[in-house]
Amino acid sequence: MDRPYTGVIERLKNAGLRxxxxxxxxxxxxxxxxxxxxxAETLHAEVLAANVRVSLATVYNALHQFTRSGLLREVVVDSSRAYFDTNTSGHHHFFDEDTGDLSDIPDGEISVSSLPGAPAGKVLSGVEVVVRVRSQQ
Amino acid sequence: MDRPYTGVIERLKNAGLRxxxxxxxxxxxxxxxxxxxxxAETLHAEVLAANVRVSLATVYNALHQFTRSGLLREVVVDSSRAYFDTNTSGHHHFFDEDTGDLSDIPDGEISVSSLPGAPAGKVLSGVEVVVRVRSQQ
DNA sequence: ATATAAATTAGAATAACTCTAAACTAACTG
DNA sequence: CAGTTAGTTTAGAGTTATTCTAATTTATAT
Structure with a gap:
């Protein structure tokens, strides 16, 4: 394509980001x-590998800005590291505790029934199912 | 009770811990x-408040040992801090993103149906549902 | 009582972020 | 376009949660 950035430029502008x-x-x-x-670390490595000099601080900033504007979703599966998902629609995950691999559970293979109401004075903000798996044994 | 530690001593011995x-x-x-x-921080504060001098390193060690031997369960809800639950039976949680409060979802108020099989070569190790709520608006 | 293996600890080290203040740049204005 | 400005990036310092290390202490077996 002649203008390989047009799509991405639009996406950022719509999100209110320069x-x-x-x-x-x-x-x-x-x-x-x-x-x-x-x-953050894997994305930073990728962008450097693509020969664009970007600081780690900027990667963190961008991940949070993208998340705030709905382009990304954070997935909490590890208490020591933040994961982000480009698929922002409601779906759930497998997390391999040995390798750190995060993958989608195909739609329809899982469903949460009878969601509880949020406790008094609170507002529901998300439902996440994590199916933990292990590689070995 | 005359021997307030007998129960807890047994519990540790059964877990193979001195x-x-x-x-x-x-x-x-x-x-x-x-x-x-x-x-770890809240437990450390509690044990010090009870006037038992225990280092933070020991609190971390104990939490992991207790978890390994099934006395505790780790609950992953926050990518910056590890939570532990003394209820090790299968149940799910509310997590208040504003206050950091973790609470049980009463049994029966939620259920996960049609669990997916683990991907090839992997073994299922746990299923966690986290319902995120917020305090303010 | 001793020996020994396990447990504890202070403090240093690490990992994953977050913050700060200075330098840079996109985009608006005339 | 040149100038202005507000938003962005960055290096490096700072923070927080956690882990490691090596020395000391303690529980238990003998």
Missing amino acids: PTRQRLALAKLLFDGGDRHIT | PTRQRLALAKLLFDGGDRHIT
Whole structure:
């Protein structure tokens, strides 16, 4: 394509974010492929591998801004590291405790029934199912 | 009771752990009451408040040992802090993102149907549902 | 009582972020 | 376009939760 960034530029503008060199590179890696699960470190490594100099602080900033504006979703599966998912629609995950691999549970293979109401004075903000698996034994 | 530690001593011995002064104090706080949700910091504060000098490293060690031997369960709800639950039977949680409060979803108020099989070569190790709520608006 | 293996500890180290203040740049204005 | 400004990036310092290390202490077996 002649203008490989147009889609991503639009996406950032719609989110109210300036399409800077850094955000463009990150957004391209994140959104120009299928659904992805990443951490700050893996995304930083990828963007450097693509020869765009971006600081780790900017990766963190971008991940949070993208999440705030709904382009990403955070998935909490590990108490020592934050994972982000480019698929922001409601779905659930397998998490391999040995490898750290996060993957989608295909739609329809799981369902949560009879959701409880939020406790008094609270507002529901999300429901996450994590199916933990292990590689060995 | 005359021997307030007998129960807890047995519990530790059954888990293959020496009933040391520190582990006894921690186990008493954890198991001599109803179900509890704690973090290393909160448990450390409690044990010091009970006037037993225990280092934070020992609290971390004990939490992991207790978890390994099935006396505790880790609940992953926050990517920056580990929570532990004294109720090790299968149940799910509310997590208040504003206050950090973790609470049980009463049994029967939620259920996960049609569990997916683990991906090839993997073994299922747990299923966790976290219902996130917020305090404000 | 002793020996020994296990447990505890202070303090250093690490990992994953977050913050700060200075330098840079996108985008608006005339 | 040149100037202005507000938003963005960054290096490096700071923070927080947790783990590690090596020395000391303690529980238990003998």
